[in-house]
Amino acid sequence: MKIEGMSAVVTGAGSGLGAATAAALARAGAKVALLDLKVDAADAVARTCGGAAFQCDVADPASVADALAAVGERHGAARIVVHCAAISIGRVPLVGGDPVARLAAFARQVRINLDGALNVLSLAADAMRRLAPLDDGERGVVVNTASIAAFEGQAGSAAYSASKGGIAALTLPAARELSALGIRVNAIAPGIFDTPMMAGLPDYVRALYLADSVFPKRFGAPAEFAELALAIVANRMLNGEVIRLDGALRLPAAADFLTRAGVLAAPAFND
Ligand SMILES: NC(=O)c1ccc[n+]([C@@H]2O[C@H](COP(=O)([O-])OP(=O)(O)OC[C@H]3O[C@@H](n4cnc5c(N)ncnc54)[C@H](O)[C@@H]3O)[C@@H](O)[C@H]2O)c1
Incomplete structure (x- = not known):
């Protein structure tokens, strides 16, 4: 899909990968709506790159519906959603501790990451289906964000990995189901990228990830994620695919180095 002039929504646009993607879409001429729970952060990004910020909790269907309606009034319904x-939320140990707290932590992780993705996908697609078809009958494109933890999640990350595995798993069935509407669905599975989400990692963990990196031997830059997101938007043959963007990094099982570093003895629920 041509990007210039299109209405585009980026969720999580107040920080990291979302902020870089919003900026790249704006540079490519899209009318960008920056959605985030922290609307001030989204607004700060919008001031630097152009576009408009909207408050939105992706885990709340009513909040997503309200934000998308406001975007529609301002820019027209979005044809591009990233x-x-x-x-x-960090470690959720599978054994020991309070089982009720464990399930609550797991449910929160899945509600925000996986239910959030479904909310945005389904409500955005519902608005897209009312739009006129473009070339090849295409009405829109959705790019979700999984993680390489979907495929090789580390010890302690069952909740985060399951939430991201769900996003990977829904990509093909969503692309198949929405094909009748001319809507493509893909996902990017990033490796380790330098964003505020990763800034909290202790130095020794960063060093261990870097040691396992293949090439290039560094963390990804948010602009590189944005570059792939825009390439997916532009290329109509990309559909139903989860694309790793990780410089060939494969996450180690982690139990070994985290145990040695004392992390497996850390408090259980750190959200
Ligand atoms: N940074 C990495 O190394 C990495 C690796 C793999 C996957 N990812 C994924 O990439 C995506 C972006 O991560 P990032 O590193 O830029 O993170 P980040 O923490 O820098 O940014 C995430 C943004 O999402 C917003 N957000 C959180 N909960 C929300 C909610 N309920 N509703 C609306 N907005 C909400 C936050 O306010 C924040 O602005 C995430 O899906 C993350 O899981 C990141």
Whole structure:
């Protein structure tokens, strides 16, 4: 899909990968709506790159519906959606501790990351289906954000990995189901990117990830994620695919180095 002049929504646009994607879409001439729970952060990004900020909790269907309606009034219904909003609540140990607290932590992680993706996908698609078809009958494109943790989640990350695995797994069935409407669905599975989400990692963990990196031997830059998101939007043959963007990094099981570093003895629920 041509990007120039299109209405585009980026969730999680107040920070990290979403902020870089919003800026790249704005540079490419899209009318960008920056959605975030922290509307002040989204607004600050919008001031630097152009576009308009909207408050939105992706885990709340009514909040997503309200934000998309406001976007529709301002820019027209979005044909481009890049969903980046998510959290990482940290370790949720499978054994020991309070089972009720464990399930609550797991449910919160899944509600924000996976239910959030479904809310945005389904409500955005519902607005797209009312738009006129473009070339090839295309009405819109959705890019979700999974993680390489969807495929090789580390010890302690069952909740985050399951939430991202769900996003990977829904990509093909969503693309198949929405094909009748001319809506493509893809996902990017990033490796380790330098964003505020990763800034909290202790130095020794950053060093271990870097040691396992292949090439290039560094963390990804948010602009590189944005570049792939825009390439997916532009290329109509890309559909139903989860694309790793990780410089060939494969996450280690982690139990070894995290145990040695004392992390597996850390408090259980750190959200
Ligand atoms: N940074 C990495 O290394 C990495 C690796 C793999 C996957 N990811 C994924 O990439 C995406 C972006 O991550 P990031 O590193 O830019 O994170 P980030 O923490 O820098 O940004 C996430 C943004 O999402 C927003 N957000 C959180 N909960 C929300 C909600 N309920 N509703 C609306 N907005 C909400 C936050 O306010 C924040 O602005 C996430 O889906 C993350 O899981 C990141």
